[in-house]
Amino acid sequence: PSGIRPAYWYEDEEIVVGASERAAIQTVFNVPFTSVKELKPGHALIIKCHGAISEEPFTEPREHRACSFERIYFSRGNDREIYLERKKLGELLAKPVLEAVDYDIDHTVFSYIPNTAEAAFYGLAEGLEKELNNWKQEQILKLKASKKLSPEKLQDILNRRPRVEKLVHKDEKQRTFIADTKSRNNMVSYVYDVTYGLVENKKDNLVLLDDSIVRGTTLRDSIVNIASRLKPKQIIILSSAPQIRYPDCYGIDMSKMKDFIAFQALVELLQENGQSELLQAAYKRCKASENLPSEMIKNEVAVLYDNFEYCEISQRISKLVTPEGIKTSVRVIYQTLDGLHQACPKNKGDWYFSGRYPTPGGNRVVNRAFMNFMENRDERAY
Incomplete structure (x- = not known):
């Protein structure tokens, strides 16, 4: 009813086919974008024995909350649409990362963590060009106003480009996010390698874009470790997705609070600031509402995050993804919720980022996941 998961279909005089991705139908049947229809929320695709095909409502549609993680x-x-949205997610990070390196384009190398971040990286590169063009215009106008604009200075300004390189390489056969926990921990240590000789020791900033950061395992156990061998001045990790703070219960394997690095950061900050009692208070509220009807249950974890600014969580995550013994400074910059909605306007489902679940059962799941954490129970919340 909320259109959480995608469904597309196509028909012609010979066949009718459905799939979770529009592009799959386009590729197999060689049909244009406009010929593939998206199944409307609260509807079912009915195919009669005599060949009649129709979309029929089976319930009242609710607020449209299509999953944004599908797009990311x-x-x-x-x-x-997905390709352009991923590019936009990357483009929106251009200004924040330039501010983080004080617009030092000459001493910053930009790259990405393969492979799903590639489209977002193209957007980041375009965003960097736009920001740099604005800077170039300002510099030229300043020099012109002061009558110091020479052909040499003009050419020097025009020649400046972002240093975009392919620095991180991944074994194409392995995808760690969808592996089980034990296999994932074994895989991440050797799945990546880097290109040497492009980052100037102790002088260049190294910026790496990832599509999302769920557990932080890959960053801590592989990416940051191998990237630090290039000896950059600092490593900045960009996430095209916002902070993943809450579990999913609609088909994505993100069900344990203890696995989320954003939640780990929250717990550390609460403990460090002498606010551990807030965890116990939230636990008691969860237990008290455990047997209530789903419609009456509130997300009791969300209020814990309200104690800290978004950037404070990011700063603590930066520490958590830094392996022991690494002297290079590591910083993590996340996409904002506003940025996500700007890039993916049709997919408003953001519960793993915001805690706003599209169904009443979602609040029950997040509370149960939190209770499992507090009770040291390593099990799914559903």
């Missing part, structure tokens, strides 16, 4: 990560990305 799960879909293959060869759908036109």
Whole structure:
């Protein structure tokens, strides 16, 4: 009813077919974008024995809350809309990262963590060009106003470009996010490698874009470790997705609070600030509402995050993804919720980021996941 998961279908005089991705139908049947229809929320595709095909409502549609993580990560990305949305997610990070390096383009190398961040990286590169063009215009106008604009200075300004490189390489056969926990921990240590000789020791900033950061395992156990061998001045990790703070219960394997690095950061900050009692208070509220009807249950974890600014959580995550013994400074910059909605306007489902679940059962799941954490129970919340 909320259109959480995508469904597309196509018909002609010979066949009718459905799939979770529009591009799959386009590729197999060689049909244009406009010929593939999206199944409306609260509707079922009915195919009669005599060949009649129709979309029929089976319940009242609710607020449309299509899953945004489908757009960020799960879909293959060869759908036109998804590709452009991923590019926009990357573009929106251009200004924040330039501010983080004080616009020092000459001493910053930009790259990405393969493979699902590639489209977002193209957007980041375009965003950097736009920001740099604005800077170039300002510099030229300043020099012109002061009558110091020479052909040499003009050419020097025009020649400045972002240093975009392919620095991180991944074994194409392995995808750690969808592996089980034990296999994932074994895989991440050797799945990545880097290109040497492009980052100037102790002088260049190294910026790496990832599509999302769920557990932080890959960053801590592999990416940051191997990237630090390039000896950059600092490592900045960009996430095209916002902070993943809450579990999913609609088909994505993100069900344990203890696994989320954003939640780990929250717990550390609460403990460090002498606010551990807030965890116990939230636990008691969860237990008290455990047997209430789903419609009456509130997300009791969300209030814990309200104690800290978004950037404070990011700063603590930066520490958590830094391996022991790494002297290089590591910083993590996340996409904002506003940025997500700007880039993916049709997919408002953001419960793993915001805690706003599209169904009443979602609040029950997040509370149960939190209770499992407090009780040291390593099990799913559903």
